[in-house]
Amino acid sequence: MTEIITIDVTQEHIANGVPKDCMECPVALALFDVAKQHRVLLGAFVPSISYIVLANGLNLRLPDWVSQRIAVIDDGHKVEPFVFDIEVPALEAVGA
Numbered sequence: 001m002t003e004i005i006t007i008d009v010t011q012e013h014i015a016n017g018v019p020k021d022c023m024e025c026p027v028a029l030a031l032f033d034v035a036k037q038h039r040v041l042l043g044a045f046v047p048s049i050s051y052i053v054l055a056n057g058l059n060l061r062l063p064d065w066v067s068q069r070i071a072v073i074d075d076g077h078k079v080e081p082f083v084f085d086i087e088v089p090a091l092e093a094v095g096a
Contacts, residue, residue: 001089002087002088002089003087003088004085004086004087004088005034005085005086005087005088006034006083006084006085007027007030007031007034007083007084007085007086008030008034008081008083009026009027009029009030009081009082009083009084010030010081011081013026013027013029013030013033013081014026014073014078014079014081016029017029017073019073019074019075019076020074025070025073025074026073026079027062027066027069027070027073031052050062050067052086058089060086060087060088062084062086063084063085063086065084066082066084069082
């Protein structure tokens with residue numbers, strides 16, 4: 001069983017994000033905002049350019065196009081706000 005969580009990377013995330021910083025990039029800021037609403041599903045996590053490492057050790061892969069968008073941001077190029085979904089396994093599916 002899984003749940004789909006929508007991540008909305010807003011203009012505010014883009015303006016306040018720090019390129020090349022996995023914990024402060026625009027996508028990470030958006031993920032942290034969503035985690036506040038979905039703490040039971042996401043819990044503590046560490047984002048990277050291609051996946052999110054959850055506290056329970058599970059890795060959630062970001063869509064390839066999102067990783068490419070992060071690379072564009074890291075290269076100093078401007079991007080427009082964007083939205084993407086991640087699929088999160090239910091807690092009982094991962095033994096929580």
